[in-house]
Amino acid sequence: MLLTLVVVALGVLAYQGVRTALALRSAAASAQDLRTQVSDGELQQARSTARSLADDASVARRHSDGWLWSAATLTPVVGDDLAAVRDLAQGLDALAGRTPDALALLDAVKGGLRTPDGAIDLGVVEGLRQPVGRLAAAVDTARADVADVRPDDLVPPLAGPAEEFVDQLDSVASMMGSADSALRLLPTMAGGDGRRDYLLVVQNNAEIRATGGLPGSTSVLTVRDGEVSLGNQGNAGAFGFSVDPVAPLSPAEKQLYGTTLATDLRDTNLTPDFPRTASLMSRIADRVLARPVDGVISIDPVTLAQVLRAIGPVEVAGQQLTADNAVDKLLHQPYQTLPDNDAQDAYFRQVSRGMLDAVLSASGDQVALVQVLSEAVRQRRLLVWSATPAEQEVLARYPVAGALPRDTGTHPAVGFYLNDATAAKIQYFLRYDLDLASLGCTDRGQQVVEATMRLRSRVPRPVSQLTDFVTGYGDYAPRGDDRMNLRMYAPTGGKLTALTRDGKAADIQQVVHDGRQVSVLPVLLAPGQEMVVKATFTTRPGQDGTPRLSWTPGIEWAPTSVVARSRCG
Known part of the structure; x- marks a missing residue:
C-alpha cells in the first residue's frame, strides 16, 4: 500500500513538473513576444499575448504550489531547484497578472501627456498615479517571491533562465519605482504649486566628462502649471569663473578633480556623481541668474537624436535634424564649419529652442518618446536634481538622479x-x-x-x-x-x-x-x-x-x- 502511494505521488509530481515546465517555457516565449510588440507599438497584439502570458503563469503557479511540491523541495539534490521553480512561478504569476494594467497605461500615454497647447497635462499625470502604484506593488511582490532564489546554486538548465528573470525583475522594479516616484513628484516639479525654474544643461559628448560631456549649451526652463517656456539661453562659459569655491571641497576632491570643480561650471562634472555636480552648478548659476534655480536637468545630443526617432525630423537653424544626422550636426559639424565660438553659440541657441518647440508640439509616437527617455535615464544621459531636499531625497533612490x-x-x-x-x-x-x-x-x-x-x-x-x-x-x-x-x-x-x-x-x-x-x-x-x-x-x-x-x-x-x-x- 505504501509503495503504491509513493508511486502515485511520484507520478503526480512528475505530471506537475511537466505542466509547470511547459507553462514556464510558453510564458518565456510570450514574454519575449510581448517585449517586441510593445517596442514596436503593436498594443493590440500585445493584449492577446499578455493574456496568454497570464494564463501560462497561472498554470505554472498552480502546479508548483501544493503540499506535494513543497515536500519535494525538502529532498536532497533537487530540493533547491524545485523550490526555485516554485518561487519563480509565483513571482511570474504576480507580475503577469498585472500586464493588462501595464498595457492600459501605455494606451493612456499614447493618448498624450500634454494639453493641446503643449503643456504637461497634470490631470492625466494625476490619473496615472494609482495604476502605476498598483503595478509597482505587484513588482515588489514578485521580487519578494524570488528573494530566496540563488541562480548560481541551481542546475545549469535552470540557472540561466532564473538569473535572467531575476535580473529583468530588478530592472522592471527600478523602472516602476522611478515611474511611481516621477508621478508623485511631477505635479509639483512641473509648477503645479507655483513657478519652477530649472537650469537645463546639454552635455557635449565630443569633449568627454565623467557624467557624459562638457557642459555646453545652457538654458533656463520655466514651468508653471505644466506649461514650459524657455528663458535665458547661453553657454556654460558665460557663467564665468568664481574666485572662491561655491562650496567646500574635500581633500580627495581637490586631489582628484582640482579646485575648478567648484569655481567653473564647465568643470563641475569632472566627478561622476551628478547630485554633487548639479548642486555645484546651481550655486554657480545662482550667482549670475536673476533668481535661484529650483533644480538642474541634464541631457545630451545622443539622447536628442533618439528623441527625433520617436517624434520625427525637425527643421531648426535652417536645416533638418533627423535621428540619423543629429549627432553629427550637433557634436561635430558646428566645429568644422562655424568660424568662432559666437557663431557656434548662436547655432546651439537656435537648436535648443527649436528642439524644445518640437518636443512640446510633436504629434509623434508618445509611447516611443517615453521609452526613449526611460532608456536615456538607464544610460545616465537624462539626469535630474532638485534643490528641494524632500524631492531630491526621492530622486536619489533612482537612476534619474545620476548618483555615483x-x-x-x-x-x-x-x-x-x-x-x-x-x-x-x-x-x-x-x-x-x-x-x-x-x-x-x-x-x-x-x-x-x-x-x-x-x-x-x-x-x-x-x-x-x-x-x-x-x-x-x-x-x-x-x-x-x-x-x-x-x-x-x-x-x-x-x-x-x-x-x-x-x-x-x-x-x-x-x-x-x-x-x-x-x-x-x-x-x-x-x-x-x-x-x-x-x-x-x-x-x-x-x-x-x-x-x-x-x-x-x-x-x-x-x-x-x-x-x-x-x-x-
Missing part, C-alpha cells in the same frame, strides 16, 4: 569614468566598450572581479582636415591624439590589485574618496590606435554577490553598465 553607483549589500560596484585632457572635441571619434567578470572569492570571502575596457580612436587621416576646435591647438596633445584621464572606482572597502594597459603593468595615482579607492590612469590614443585596459579589484570580505560595472556614456547609444555572475560559492 555604490555597493548594495553583498553586491560590489566598480566604476570607470573618463575626462578629456585634450581641451578639444576629439572624443567625437572615440569608441569604447567594457566587460566585467567575477574570478571567484578568496578564503576570506573577498570577491575578485576583472573589468576590461577597450578604447578605439577613429580620428580620420589626414588630421589636417580637422579644425583646431576638434583637435585642439597641440597644447595638451599632438593634433589628432586623444588625451584623457580614466578614473577607476573600486568597491567600498575594496582595492585595485592589478592593472595593465595593452598587457603591460601601468603606473597610476591613487586617492581614497568617500571610502572608495580611486585609481587615475592617463590615456593617450593616436589616430586609429586601440588600447585595452584590464583592472582587477578585490572586494572587502562578504561581498560575494553579483558585481556591477558602470561607466561614462559616450557617443554611441548603448548601455552604460553591466553585471557579471558571481563565481563565489
